[in-house]
Amino acid sequence: MANSLDDVIDAALRVLDKRGMEFFSMRRIAAELDVQPSALYHHVDNKQTLLTLMASRIVAPVVIDEDLTTVSHRLRAAMLGIRDGAEVVATATAFKLGSSTLEAEIARFSTPDIARTLLIYIIGHTQATQLHTQASALGLISQDSDLDASFERGLRIILGTTGANPNK
Amino acid sequence: MANSLDDVIDAALRVLDKRGMEFFSMRRIAAELDVQPSALYHHVDNKQTLLTLMASRIVAPVVIDEDLTTVSHRLRAAMLGIRDGAEVVATATAFKLGSSTLEAEIARFSTPDIARTLLIYIIGHTQATQLHTQASALGLISQDSDLDASFERGLRIILGTTGANPNK
DNA sequence: ACCTGAACACCGTTCAAGT
DNA sequence: ACCTGAACACCGTTCAAGT
Numbered sequence: 001m002a003n004s005l006d007d008v009i010d011a012a013l014r015v016l017d018k019r020g021m022e023f024f025s026m027r028r029i030a031a032e033l034d035v036q037p038s039a040l041y042h043h044v045d046n047k048q049t050l051l052t053l054m055a056s057r058i059v060a061p062v063v064i065d066e067d068l069t070t071v072s073h074r075l076r077a078a079m080l081g082i083r084d085g086a087e088v089v090a091t092a093t094a095f096k097l098g099s100s101t102l103e104a105e106i107a108r109f110s111t112p113d114i115a116r117t118l119l120i121y122i123i124g125h126t127q128a129t130q131l132h133t134q135a136s137a138l139g140l141i142s143q144d145s146d147l148d149a150s151f152e153r154g155l156r157i158i159l160g161t162t163g164a165n166p167n168k
Numbered sequence: 169m170a171n172s173l174d175d176v177i178d179a180a181l182r183v184l185d186k187r188g189m190e191f192f193s194m195r196r197i198a199a200e201l202d203v204q205p206s207a208l209y210h211h212v213d214n215k216q217t218l219l220t221l222m223a224s225r226i227v228a229p230v231v232i233d234e235d236l237t238t239v240s241h242r243l244r245a246a247m248l249g250i251r252d253g254a255e256v257v258a259t260a261t262a263f264k265l266g267s268s269t270l271e272a273e274i275a276r277f278s279t280p281d282i283a284r285t286l287l288i289y290i291i292g293h294t295q296a297t298q299l300h301t302q303a304s305a306l307g308l309i310s311q312d313s314d315l316d317a318s319f320e321r322g323l324r325i326i327l328g329t330t331g332a333n334p335n336k
Numbered sequence: 337a338c339c340t341g342a343a344c345a346c347c348g349t350t351c352a353a354g355t
Numbered sequence: 356a357c358c359t360g361a362a363c364a365c366c367g368t369t370c371a372a373g374t
Contacts, residue, residue: 002357026348038350039358049350090292096303097296098312108278117322121285122257128265128288135264144266154285157326170338194367207339215367284357 002035003033005043009053013082016054020134021084026050048092058085064105068114071106072122072155079126086127118158125151171201173211177221177259181250182221188302189252194218206306216260223260226253232273240323241288247294256296286326293319 003011009127011032016024026047030037058081062074079085097103097116122163129147136142144150155161171179181198184192194215198205212218230242247253265284275283276335297315304310312318323329331335 024269025346027346035357036359037348038360041349042357074309096309097300097315097318099309113318113325116293116318117289117325120289120296120322124288124292125284125336131264141264141267149267150281150284157281157285158284193365195365203338204340204365209368210338254353 003035003039003043005053007033008040008043008050009057012050012054012059016085016088017083019083019085024084038068051088051094055089058082058089059102064102064109066109068106068109068118068159069155069161071109072118073161075122076126078150079123082128084130086123086130090127114158118155122157123155125154171203171207171211172200175201176187176208176211177219177225178220180193180222181225185251187251189255192252201218216326219256220260223257223285226250226257227270232270232277234277235276236274236286237323237329239277240286243290244294244297244319247291248298252298254291254298258291258295282326286323289322291324 008029012024012029015032019028026040028038029038029050033039038051044053044068056075058078059075062071062078074109079089082088100119103115103119106118110118129151132141132144132147136144176197178195180192183196183200186194195205195206197218198208201207208218212221226246227243230239230246233240247257250256268287269282271283271287274286278286297319300309300312300315304312
C-alpha cells in the first residue's frame with residue numbers, strides 16, 4: 001500500500017542499523033519494504049541522494065545552542081545511536097564545507113573557523129570510534145576503553161575550555 | 169612476466185588517480201596489469217587490505233619533525249597529490265586510533281591528544297577539500313577558493329600558534 | 337610462485353509496462 | 356503516483372587447474 005519517501009528513508013536506516021554499511025544496498029532496502037528494487041527510484045534519484053537524506057535525519061534531532069561542548073556530545077551521541085552513523089554523516093552531510101546548515105548554526109555561537117574545525121573533529125573522531133568498536137567486537141584489535149575521554153580531551157583542545165565545567 | 173605486490177599497489181594507485189574512488193575496482197586494477205581479476209588474490213587478501221597498503225604508500229614519504237604546522241601541510245599535500253587520496257587514507261589508515269604509526273610519531277613532538285586531534289582534522293579537512301574540488305569541477309557547487317586558508321586557520325586553532333611564523 | 341578460466345552470489349540503475 | 360519484471364553492465368571473491 002504505497003510507500004512514501006519517508007518510508008524509504010526509515011527502511012534504509014533500519015537496514016543500516018541491522019546490517020551495517022558493508023551490507024547496505026538498494027536491493028536490501030527494497031526487500032525490507034517488500035518491493036522491487038526499481039520501485040525505490042520512484043522516490044529517490046540514486047543511492048547517494050538517499051544517503052544524504054539519511055544523514056540529515058540522523059543529525060536533525062540535535063539541538064544547537066551556545067554550550068558547544070554539550071552540542072558536541074549531542075552530535076556524537078546521535079551518530080553513535082545508529083550503526084555506521086558517523087560514516088554516513090561523514091560522506092554525505094558534513095563534507096559539504098560551508099553549505100552545511102550544521103556548520104552555519106554552530107558558527108552563530110562561535111566563529112566560522114571554530115565551527116568548521118569542530119565539526120570535522122566531531123565527525124572524524126566519532127567515525128573512528130565506531131570503526132574501532134566494531135573491529136574490537138570482532139576481536140581484530142584490543143579494546144581502547146578510553147574513547148569517550150579521548151573525545152572530550154580533543155574537544156578541549158579545539159574549544160579552549162579548561163577542566164572546570166560550570167554547567168555540570 | 170610475474171607481477172609483485174608492489175606492482176599491484178602501483179597499478180592500484182594509477183587506477184585510483186585516473187578514475188577516482190567511484191570507478192576503483194579490483195577488475196580495473198587487473199585490466200591495468202593485463203591479468204585476470206583472480207590473479208590479484210595471489211598478492212592480496214582482499215580489496216580492503218589493498219586500500220590499506222595504498223594508504224601507507226601515500227603517507228610514507230611525509231617527513232615528521234618538530235614543526236607540526238609544516239608537517240600538517242606536508243601530509244595534506246601528500247593526500248592531495250592523488251585523486252581521492254584523503255578518502256583512502258581516511259578509511260584505511262588513520263582511523264585505527266592509537267595503532268597508527270603516524271599518530272605515534274606526531275605525538276613524539278607534542279602530546280597524544282594533540283596528535284590525534286590534529287590527525288583527524290588534517291585528514292577530514294583534506295577529504296572535504298578534495299570532495300569540494302571535485303564537486304565544483306562538475307559545476308555542482310560554487311567555488312570556495314578559501315580552502316587553503318581555511319585549513320591553515322583550523323591548524324592554528326588546534327596547535328595554538330599565532331599568525332607570526334618564525335620559519336617563513 | 338604466479339596466473340587462467342569459469343563460476344557464484346551479488347550490485348546500482350534503466351525502462352517499458354501495468355494499476 | 357507508485358510499482359513490477361526484465362534486462363544491462365557491472366562488482367568481489369573462490370577454486371580447481373595450469374606453468
